[in-house]
Amino acid sequence: MPPSDSYPVPASGGPRVSDLARVRGAEPDYLDGLNPEQRAAVEATEGPVLVLAGAGTGKTRVLTTRLAHILATGKARPWELLVVTFTNKAAREMRERITAIIGPQAEGLRWLGTFHSIAAQILRRHAELVGLKSNYTILDTDDQERLLKQVLEAENVDAKRWPPKALAGLIDHWKNRGWTPDRLPASENAQFANGRGQALYRLYQERLRILNACDFGDLLLHNLTIFTSSPDVLAEYHDRFRYLLVDEYQDTNVAQYLWLRLLAQKRQNVCCVGDDDQSIYGWRGAEVDNILRFERDFPGAKVIRLERNYRSTSHILAAASGLIASNKSRLGKTLWTEAEGGEKVIVRGVWDGEAESRLIADEIERAKKAGRRYRDMAILVRASFQMRAFEDRFILLQIPYVVIGGPRFFERAEIRDAVAYLRLIYSPDDDLAFERIVNTPKRGIGETTVQKLLQVARVNGVSGSTAAREIVRTDELAARTRTSLSNFLRDLDRWRAEAGRLHHARLMETVLEESGYTDALRLDRSPQAQTRLENLKELVGAMSQYETLEAFLEHVALVLDLDRESGDDRVQIMTLHQAKGLEFPLVFLPGWEEGVFPSQRSIDETGEKGLEEERRLAYVGLTRAREEARVSFAANRQVYGRWTSQMPSRFVDELPLANVEASSETGYYGGGPGMQQHGSRWDESPSFGAGYSSPGWRRAQASNYKGSHPGRQQVIEGEGRLVAVSEPAASAYSRGDRVFHVKFGYGQVTAIEGNKLTVNFEKAGEKKVIDSFVEKA
DNA sequence: ATATACTGCTTTTTT
DNA sequence: AGCAGTATAT
Numbered sequence: 001m002p003p004s005d006s007y008p009v010p011a012s013g014g015p016r017v018s019d020l021a022r023v024r025g026a027e028p029d030y031l032d033g034l035n036p037e038q039r040a041a042v043e044a045t046e047g048p049v050l051v052l053a054g055a056g057t058g059k060t061r062v063l064t065t066r067l068a069h070i071l072a073t074g075k076a077r078p079w080e081l082l083v084v085t086f087t088n089k090a091a092r093e094m095r096e097r098i099t100a101i102i103g104p105q106a107e108g109l110r111w112l113g114t115f116h117s118i119a120a121q122i123l124r125r126h127a128e129l130v131g132l133k134s135n136y137t138i139l140d141t142d143d144q145e146r147l148l149k150q151v152l153e154a155e156n157v158d159a160k161r162w163p164p165k166a167l168a169g170l171i172d173h174w175k176n177r178g179w180t181p182d183r184l185p186a187s188e189n190a191q192f193a194n195g196r197g198q199a200l201y202r203l204y205q206e207r208l209r210i211l212n213a214c215d216f217g218d219l220l221l222h223n224l225t226i227f228t229s230s231p232d233v234l235a236e237y238h239d240r241f242r243y244l245l246v247d248e249y250q251d252t253n254v255a256q257y258l259w260l261r262l263l264a265q266k267r268q269n270v271c272c273v274g275d276d277d278q279s280i281y282g283w284r285g286a287e288v289d290n291i292l293r294f295e296r297d298f299p300g301a302k303v304i305r306l307e308r309n310y311r312s313t314s315h316i317l318a319a320a321s322g323l324i325a326s327n328k329s330r331l332g333k334t335l336w337t338e339a340e341g342g343e344k345v346i347v348r349g350v351w352d353g354e355a356e357s358r359l360i361a362d363e364i365e366r367a368k369k370a371g372r373r374y375r376d377m378a379i380l381v382r383a384s385f386q387m388r389a390f391e392d393r394f395i396l397l398q399i400p401y402v403v404i405g406g407p408r409f410f411e412r413a414e415i416r417d418a419v420a421y422l423r424l425i426y427s428p429d430d431d432l433a434f435e436r437i438v439n440t441p442k443r444g445i446g447e448t449t450v451q452k453l454l455q456v457a458r459v460n461g462v463s464g465s466t467a468a469r470e471i472v473r474t475d476e477l478a479a480r481t482r483t484s485l486s487n488f489l490r491d492l493d494r495w496r497a498e499a500g501r502l503h504h505a506r507l508m509e510t511v512l513e514e515s516g517y518t519d520a521l522r523l524d525r526s527p528q529a530q531t532r533l534e535n536l537k538e539l540v541g542a543m544s545q546y547e548t549l550e551a552f553l554e555h556v557a558l559v560l561d562l563d564r565e566s567g568d569d570r571v572q573i574m575t576l577h578q579a580k581g582l583e584f585p586l587v588f589l590p591g592w593e594e595g596v597f598p599s600q601r602s603i604d605e606t607g608e609k610g611l612e613e614e615r616r617l618a619y620v621g622l623t624r625a626r627e628e629a630r631v632s633f634a635a636n637r638q639v640y641g642r643w644t645s646q647m648p649s650r651f652v653d654e655l656p657l658a659n660v661e662a663s664s665e666t667g668y669y670g671g672g673p674g675m676q677q678h679g680s681r682w683d684e685s686p687s688f689g690a691g692y693s694s695p696g697w698r699r700a701q702a703s704n705y706k707g708s709h710p711g712r713q714q715v716i717e718g719e720g721r722l723v724a725v726s727e728p729a730a731s732a733y734s735r736g737d738r739v740f741h742v743k744f745g746y747g748q749v750t751a752i753e754g755n756k757l758t759v760n761f762e763k764a765g766e767k768k769v770i771d772s773f774v775e776k777a
Numbered sequence: 778a779t780a781t782a783c784t785g786c787t788t789t790t791t792t
Numbered sequence: 793a794g795c796a797g798t799a800t801a802t
Binding site: 382 | 778779786787788789790791792
């Protein structure tokens, strides 16, 4: 439910939370079951507090209880609390959990939200101070890039050499650091288009102001400008916010940090909760330093460590702790648990990515048979290209799965188009919206016409739609184009007139019908068209939940999130980043190979710092597991279509041996030569990439293996030799009428007769005859 | 105005 | 390899 724009009136009548606490006596029951550290974090309400909350230590519980405590003890009323999270999901969860403790009074938590949504609300109230109107639009990245492209074109910057995307990234980076065009350090200027970065940044900001728009970064940046230039406004918020609470503090960037510091400076009642070991967003501006220097910034700050873990078994916890201990820049915590024992972290080497997906899929089936639910299992990958192998395999085996992430609902083209129609109806001068839909669906207004319109608009200093209005009165356009354009303008006027009368959801439907948008999709035979129509239906449904069109538009940009994870029983596939904050009984961590994880790019770009962040990512991955964690790596992997030889990740070596177990099936089930465990290390052999040292074993070259796909071919060297055998020779079993489950492994050639080859798989105790193979070159 | 060929890129992602 | 965005042909 969107928050109302006015302040809620304090509930009169009925018991207040503070009364309830008093009735219950000195020991309110919301404190029940907290451990001493948690309790300290809840009760230390005055002054700056930093809560270092390790993974699985009950952070959210502490946060919500602390809020309840502040309210119950009458120190503040709900609308006097500023509670900031990073994601809408976190905000939603927090609201739900507080409601569970204090009941309907939680609705008064008007200032609970993401940094961006709170900053957007503040900006709406003081927009004029930064040259905007209160009804400014918030541009998404797509709009932002299109706008930048225009700026670059107008400035004759070669968009090929200097892509708008890159500038968008830079500007975002600058805004994250709190730099307005005027305050941009000289060194940053050189980063783009031979020292024109600053000028282009300034022009872009100018265009935004004219469009009465701002991008995500601006929300915070404008807030900073307002607070620093208008002390009276800042003072107003000092009065209002008695207590500040910040979740995931390790992920704050400089702008967010400055914003917080400004708001906290008077009362100093700021509580930041975070975990330096889970800072994984450095690449988008998060500063671990913010958490590392908290005590310096807020003198007298109390630091409370939550170190008792309630989530994982001791082996998992020890493995993760051992790994993260290799990081230098950390505050240091020692997590412990009473859940002793459990399974060790299983680590396995496999032949290639396909073998890895087979292995994991098999284990999932086994776990399912043993009574685990699919939804209790997750595959956490470093990068999304790794997901496909699993999807392919799961489809084949009919294992239900869901990929978390992917394109967000309101980032889809059809949703943006629909919203652009509304934006144009709502604010006729929204040029970006105009440009987007003037020929969507196709109505015979081509690129040339649009360019001409925009040029006229620019020359006359008016908006695109105003220019269009002028131009249809002249004979500058071909008759046909002119008719389509004036029809379009007429439609717009009509919708605008209807906007007042119709409910906005109804208006949306009308617009989609009358513009021909839905018709165009219905005629579209492509498989996506159906989904798109459904998405639009969903959009209309979502719209009806909002009071006004304005409220809806605000939420489209900042909050709308229709991609609810399904509660279905499905294996979850997601990136490690997406897994933060979640937990699963059984977690698979594939692709632990140098270059993949840790990502080569991360190391190349940020060196040791990047490596440490990758390690934190590994830590996050392991600590998602409650009962079982399984790490795997492949000897060969296809990356962007190329076969590459892989080395096991250094993170594998960093796992303490005492908490790790190598697969018993190594050697048959992948875990090829060169990947056996030698003493304390995996593969001491320096020749891992090219060959291996185990006697009698020969590693198939990746190039040969590549040649064997998608087929049924093997790498053969002669009788008595061990060979790598690919599908479906090694073993196969059928389900119903199809033979589809294929294993891959190593075996010894016992006989070669013409085109037939007998291979003995000792470890599996199987003997197979192979009738199609190629000699190794 | 639209169909087709060609080129270059490719981590992580929220708002 | 696969895709998106752009240049070129129809």
